[in-house]
Amino acid sequence: MGDRLLVGPETHMKTVSRQASGRGVTVRKVSQIVAEELRGDIARGDIKDGDLLPPEPELAQRFGVSRPTLREAIRILETEGLVTTTRGGRKGAKVHHPSSAQAARVAGLVLQLRRATVTDVFELAALLVPAAARKVAELDPPADLSRLEAIYAALEREADHPRELARLIREFDLALCDLSGNEVLKLVSQMMAEIINLQINTIPESSSDLPVENARDIAPSRKRLMHVLDAIRDRDGVLAESLLRSRMGELLHHHQRVVEQSNALSFVS
Numbered sequence: 001m002g003d004r005l006l007v008g009p010e011t012h013m014k015t016v017s018r019q020a021s022g023r024g025v026t027v028r029k030v031s032q033i034v035a036e037e038l039r040g041d042i043a044r045g046d047i048k049d050g051d052l053l054p055p056e057p058e059l060a061q062r063f064g065v066s067r068p069t070l071r072e073a074i075r076i077l078e079t080e081g082l083v084t085t086t087r088g089g090r091k092g093a094k095v096h097h098p099s100s101a102q103a104a105r106v107a108g109l110v111l112q113l114r115r116a117t118v119t120d121v122f123e124l125a126a127l128l129v130p131a132a133a134r135k136v137a138e139l140d141p142p143a144d145l146s147r148l149e150a151i152y153a154a155l156e157r158e159a160d161h162p163r164e165l166a167r168l169i170r171e172f173d174l175a176l177c178d179l180s181g182n183e184v185l186k187l188v189s190q191m192m193a194e195i196i197n198l199q200i201n202t203i204p205e206s207s208s209d210l211p212v213e214n215a216r217d218i219a220p221s222r223k224r225l226m227h228v229l230d231a232i233r234d235r236d237g238v239l240a241e242s243l244l245r246s247r248m249g250e251l252l253h254h255h256q257r258v259v260e261q262s263n264a265l266s267f268v269s
Helices: 030-043 056-063 067-079 100-113 118-137 146-157 162-179 183-197 212-216 218-233 237-262
Strands: 004-007 013-018 025-027 083-085 093-095
Touching (some): 100 183
Antiparallel strands (some): 013 025
């Protein structure tokens, strides 16, 4: 039997989830059910970013719950960052659509608890970003590459500053995924960028402080990125993906050498 929404004599709601065998029953608190319904309203866009939740009497009547139960539901949403309430709640609860930065913070916490490393994040980027390059190259009509070209120009100017180069490379990858038009890919790339940016200060500011192999490869790596842009302009998705996959592999090796030089494993934080 699936989930059922029950309204009892006192109009309080319960969700009863029965196992297929009928042996197990779990009951969630009424406030959790109300929070889930309101979360759905926000996710569907029924309640816009910056709007206030409907007045408490209206919500209490809609869900058939007491005001203390309703306030508990709103507190749940508040802990999730979906609403904020003013002192005394006189103006109601203001809705905030979640951002990629919030998602990255939550993902970062989960990754910390799992002892994930920044290398793990780089490996994921090496799988996703080349696929985005192919998708962008094959878009019809062609994508506007002006943002990518501007980032590449900035890369040329910052050739001797590895920390700024790393930030610009993350921005380039983010722009590629954004141009792909795939909303899931865009969100995941934003989360990866936020997490990697948290580690940006571990990268030396001067190329003289880099491992010798990394410093030597800065110029060739930048040229390979130019070839990726050329392949995208030529609408050769297969070549763009292949070139970027090779470059992402090089970046992963660069990161691993920096970690080895510092003699410490870089965990997500």
